Amino acid sequence: MNPIPGSIRFACQGCGHCCTGEPGTVYVSLAETIRIAAYLCLTPAELKQTFLFPFRDGYSIREDKYGNCLFYDGSCGIYPVRPAQCHSFPFWLKNLSSLEAWREVERECPGIGRGPLYSQEAVRRILRFSPL
Numbered sequence: 001m002n003p004i005p006g007s008i009r010f011a012c013q014g015c016g017h018c019c020t021g022e023p024g025t026v027y028v029s030l031a032e033t034i035r036i037a038a039y040l041c042l043t044p045a046e047l048k049q050t051f052l053f054p055f056r057d058g059y060s061i062r063e064d065k066y067g068n069c070l071f072y073d074g075s076c077g078i079y080p081v082r083p084a085q086c087h088s089f090p091f092w093l094k095n096l097s098s099l100e101a102w103r104e105v106e107r108e109c110p111g112i113g114r115g116p117l118y119s120q121e122a123v124r125r126i127l128r129f130s131p132l
């Protein structure tokens with residue numbers, strides 16, 4: 001599945017590009033809603049009412065009218081408990097489905113090519129959590 005030969009360097013630069021702009025869907029599992037609600041000192045019901053909408057067997061995060069994640073305000077407001085979809089970026093199945101797809105995400109994410117090396121095995125482990 002991984003078309004990239006060798007290891008990949010990655011360290012998030014906090015630019016927010018993947019959290020803002022074009023509309024997207026961020027899957028949030030039921031277990032993740034409980035962790036996020038606790039982190040924000042909200043009840044799960046309050047979290048869902050304000051920040052989420054039903055999606056598949058869980059939820060997705062609402063965005064503002066510009067397509068920005070509601071939890072992003074210059075930085076991620078739920079970073080320590082962010083959903084697996086955010087946590088596993090850029091190592092998503094769809095991004096690693098072809099060299100072309102990876103080149104595209106490389107252009108969008110300035111964190112790729114910086115920071116610690118992720119071995120093929122480490123990337124494979126992260127891919128197990130990729131919902132996309």
Ligand code: SF4
Nearest residue numbers: 012013016018109111
């Ligand atoms: S685009 Fe890359 S560097 Fe920017 S916030 Fe997202 S993961 Fe981090």
